[in-house]
Amino acid sequence: MRQSQLFTKTRKEAPKDEVSKNAQLLIRAGYIHKEMAGVYSYLPLGLRVINNINTIIREEMNAIGGQEVFMSALQDPELWKTTDRWNDDVVDVWFKSKLKAGGEIGFAWTHEEMITRIVSQYLRSYKDLPLFTYHIQNKFRNEMRAKSGIMRTREFLMKDLYSFSRTEEEHEKFYNECAEAYMRIFNRLGIGDKTYKTFASGGAFTKFSHEFQTLADAGEDIVYVNEEKNIAVNEEVLEEADLSEFGVTRDELEKQKSIEVGNIFSLGTKFSEALGLNYVNEEGEEKPVIMGSYGIGPARSMGTVVELLSDEKGIVWPEEVAPFKIHLVEIGGDDEKVRAYADDLYKKLTTANTEVLYDDRDARAGEKFADSDLIGIPTRIVISKKTLESGMIERVNRKTGMVDMVSEKDLLS
Amino acid sequence: MRQSQLFTKTRKEAPKDEVSKNAQLLIRAGYIHKEMAGVYSYLPLGLRVINNINTIIREEMNAIGGQEVFMSALQDPELWKTTDRWNDDVVDVWFKSKLKAGGEIGFAWTHEEMITRIVSQYLRSYKDLPLFTYHIQNKFRNEMRAKSGIMRTREFLMKDLYSFSRTEEEHEKFYNECAEAYMRIFNRLGIGDKTYKTFASGGAFTKFSHEFQTLADAGEDIVYVNEEKNIAVNEEVLEEADLSEFGVTRDELEKQKSIEVGNIFSLGTKFSEALGLNYVNEEGEEKPVIMGSYGIGPARSMGTVVELLSDEKGIVWPEEVAPFKIHLVEIGGDDEKVRAYADDLYKKLTTANTEVLYDDRDARAGEKFADSDLIGIPTRIVISKKTLESGMIERVNRKTGMVDMVSEKDLLS
Numbered sequence: 001m002r003q004s005q006l007f008t009k010t011r012k013e014a015p016k017d018e019v020s021k022n023a024q025l026l027i028r029a030g031y032i033h034k035e036m037a038g039v040y041s042y043l044p045l046g047l048r049v050i051n052n053i054n055t056i057i058r059e060e061m062n063a064i065g066g067q068e069v070f071m072s073a074l075q076d077p078e079l080w081k082t083t084d085r086w087n088d089d090v091v092d093v094w095f096k097s098k099l100k101a102g103g104e105i106g107f108a109w110t111h112e113e114m115i116t117r118i119v120s121q122y123l124r125s126y127k128d129l130p131l132f133t134y135h136i137q138n139k140f141r142n143e144m145r146a147k148s149g150i151m152r153t154r155e156f157l158m159k160d161l162y163s164f165s166r167t168e169e170e171h172e173k174f175y176n177e178c179a180e181a182y183m184r185i186f187n188r189l190g191i192g193d194k195t196y197k198t199f200a201s202g203g204a205f206t207k208f209s210h211e212f213q214t215l216a217d218a219g220e221d222i223v224y225v226n227e228e229k230n231i232a233v234n235e236e237v238l239e240e241a242d243l244s245e246f247g248v249t250r251d252e253l254e255k256q257k258s259i260e261v262g263n264i265f266s267l268g269t270k271f272s273e274a275l276g277l278n279y280v281n282e283e284g285e286e287k288p289v290i291m292g293s294y295g296i297g298p299a300r301s302m303g304t305v306v307e308l309l310s311d312e313k314g315i316v317w318p319e320e321v322a323p324f325k326i327h328l329v330e331i332g333g334d335d336e337k338v339r340a341y342a343d344d345l346y347k348k349l350t351t352a353n354t355e356v357l358y359d360d361r362d363a364r365a366g367e368k369f370a371d372s373d374l375i376g377i378p379t380r381i382v383i384s385k386k387t388l389e390s391g392m393i394e395r396v397n398r399k400t401g402m403v404d405m406v407s408e409k410d411l412l413s
Numbered sequence: 414m415r416q417s418q419l420f421t422k423t424r425k426e427a428p429k430d431e432v433s434k435n436a437q438l439l440i441r442a443g444y445i446h447k448e449m450a451g452v453y454s455y456l457p458l459g460l461r462v463i464n465n466i467n468t469i470i471r472e473e474m475n476a477i478g479g480q481e482v483f484m485s486a487l488q489d490p491e492l493w494k495t496t497d498r499w500n501d502d503v504v505d506v507w508f509k510s511k512l513k514a515g516g517e518i519g520f521a522w523t524h525e526e527m528i529t530r531i532v533s534q535y536l537r538s539y540k541d542l543p544l545f546t547y548h549i550q551n552k553f554r555n556e557m558r559a560k561s562g563i564m565r566t567r568e569f570l571m572k573d574l575y576s577f578s579r580t581e582e583e584h585e586k587f588y589n590e591c592a593e594a595y596m597r598i599f600n601r602l603g604i605g606d607k608t609y610k611t612f613a614s615g616g617a618f619t620k621f622s623h624e625f626q627t628l629a630d631a632g633e634d635i636v637y638v639n640e641e642k643n644i645a646v647n648e649e650v651l652e653e654a655d656l657s658e659f660g661v662t663r664d665e666l667e668k669q670k671s672i673e674v675g676n677i678f679s680l681g682t683k684f685s686e687a688l689g690l691n692y693v694n695e696e697g698e699e700k701p702v703i704m705g706s707y708g709i710g711p712a713r714s715m716g717t718v719v720e721l722l723s724d725e726k727g728i729v730w731p732e733e734v735a736p737f738k739i740h741l742v743e744i745g746g747d748d749e750k751v752r753a754y755a756d757d758l759y760k761k762l763t764t765a766n767t768e769v770l771y772d773d774r775d776a777r778a779g780e781k782f783a784d785s786d787l788i789g790i791p792t793r794i795v796i797s798k799k800t801l802e803s804g805m806i807e808r809v810n811r812k813t814g815m816v817d818m819v820s821e822k823d824l825l826s
Binding site for chain 1: 459
């Protein structure tokens with residue numbers, strides 16, 4: 001894409017009420033727009049990043065057998081009364097509204113009830129199991145506070161997968177497969193080395209559930225970590241847990257701030273019993289289905305990447321997440337030869353299906369480089385009178401700052 | 414995808430309270446799930462269709478210069494008060510909710526205010542114009558009645574594009590380009606021959622706006638059509654319009670029911686003046702931007718395709734919209750050779766990147782064919798003991814019912 005066509009521009013300052021680093025950088029670079037506290041819109045660059053993250057998540061969820069659906073945000077109160085989760089005293093994050101046709105309606109903050117009812121329409125026998133469904137959809141949560149940028153918002157994209165299994169063993173097997181898929185996702189997002197599968201407060205049916213916590217100063221959570229042994233424990237379970245189970249002592253754990261980037265829960269038969277989701281086993285007996293729930297927030301992941309990988313000049317995107325792979329920067333554009341060469345190279349790169357942001361603006365070199373650093377595309381290619389004369393192209397690595405000269409032929413291959 | 418793995422199954426009956434043909438067929442075939450009146454979830458097959466429709470829309474919007482964004486559903490009341498559209502007496506489809514942190518919040522039923530404010534952050538000079546942005550996002554409308562299946566729902570995906578132009582001429586040029594793009598979309602959706610660009614009630618700034626109306630018995634609208642002259646007029650403007658402007662007389666127009674599948678509006682400077690969206694022209698003067706708004710509902714389009722193109726056996730998807738291109742149906746699967754051949758062909762087709770639904774279920778041939786007709790994939794490939802003996806493959810065209818025999822080689826090429 002030609003940068004002169006991109007309607008967003010970089011800004012010197014973020015809004016004054018924006019205190020989080022991730023939102024400040026993303027706003028300044030033109031990725032997102034702050035609508036109000038805890039609500040952001042995604043601009044062209046930001047949407048490209050979210051789409052890339054969603055693609056990674058989809059690939060990993062499909063690889064473990066996930067079937068994608070798209071469930072509604074609007075929720076029927078009757079459905080939630082069956083599990084006693086409609087009441088505001090039980091669930092304190094509901095957005096509810098009056099229905100003109102009469103009655104109330106809710107906006108989904110999660111989807112266990114809905115997916116259980118849907119699956120109950122189709123599930124009959126043990127032959128239909130196991131079954132894994134997921135969706136990526138906006139969720140709404142009436143949060144009291146929202147000051148962590150795009151990491152805690154009142155409206156946010158969420159991938160949630162739900163698993164349906166016959167036995168505890170079958171459930172455990174998928175639970176572990178999904179945990180491995182999550183680590184692959186965080187590795188691809190570039191935050192794997194700082195992300196731990198932690199022991200967290202158990203659900204109703206297991207001693208512990210697990211969270212994926214990324215160590216970061218901007219985190220709202222506290223974990224106790226032993227990096228060497230790759231063990232992390234959430235603060236809430238530190239006292240109740242027998243740490244020897246995890247193979248560490250209290251002294252070996254270091255207190256750190258962290259961001260919850262994912263979680264996986266065993267749900268047991270809570271929802272299947274409440275909503276009558278049974279299957280007939282090999283012996284002809286009706287049994288409740290064993291369920292699990294597995295969440296990742298694409299926007300929170302995006303915010304975490306920015307918190308972790310940015311530097312004093314701006315954002316540093318990992319390859320798979322970046323809105324474009326190459327930032328082609330042409331300087332000295334009043335020179336027709338430089339402009340023509342850059343135009344031609346842009347065409348060649350896009351024809352080769354490389355995602356390129358081409359800074360073809362009439363602007364000073366210093367401004368272009370500062371914007372390029374702020375936007376954070378992994379590889380910068382500089383075309384100038386100097387490079388033209390040398391017959392080579394300047395390539396800058398955003399992360400390391402390393403500069404090398406390559407021939408056009410090598411670049412295109 | 415293997416049909417034995419697909420968690421949905423076809424059903425003999427749709428829910429009793431479902432009166433629309435599109436939702437009845439889509440529910441019976443396993444494309445959607447009815448959550449409550451006017452609210453549907455999309456199951457794996459249905460999501461594939463929606464994604465295909467979104468791809469068509471994106472391609473056509475990108476081709477006319479559209480830049481995709483993703484705006485929030487949550488809306489700030491203060492923003493809507495600037496255009497006097499917050500008040501329930503003015504806008505009667507709002508869903509509103511209390512914000513726990515204090516105050517009210519709205520759920521977007523359209524996005525003019527929001528996009529105008531976003532663009533005003535970046536737009537300065539005539540050099541930044543024209544500019545076209547669009548998004549595909551859930552909208553919420555507190556409809557009194559909802560009985561047209563997925564064609565009128567309380568929550569629905571909508572593509573809306575907003576245009577920003579300097580002059581009336583520039584606006585008109587894009588308005589017409591977008592109208593042409595819309596006809597390309599409806600052609601690709603397979604409903605172009607029944608879809609008319611109609612004259613509708615004008616916005617605030619032009620005598621007429623335009624709608625795209627598809628002739629269908631299930632329509633909630635009335636248009637007056639002359640098919641030969643390719644002219645259609647909405648009922649509301651029939652009396653006020655000077656029909657000679659359109660080159661027809663009243664007698665030449667036939668009353669027909671129709672579905673509004675798209676609309677395009679000139680907005681003039683209503684929103685730019687209310688929200689201070691100005692640009693500096695070549696003479697250094699501040700001028701308000703001229704805007705337009707252009708909507709298409711992917712789900713309503715999907716419903717319209719089903720209404721128009723289904724037959725007594727089920728749905729008939731056009732090629733570009735179908736959830737899969739080929740329905741591979743293996744019959745006589747107790748014969749190991751038949752099963753092995755079908756498995757092998759499935760692998761070859763998917764390796765060649767063909768989207769195949771492979772009916773590998775243990776079921777009678779009659780049931781498989783009935784399901785295949787209901788699901789409506791354009792091409793059915795039948796593998797049986799008979800076809801194996803003949804050395805050829807049976808191919809059935811869902812739309813025409815035509816059957817021919819092809820070699821595997823011809824099929825794969």
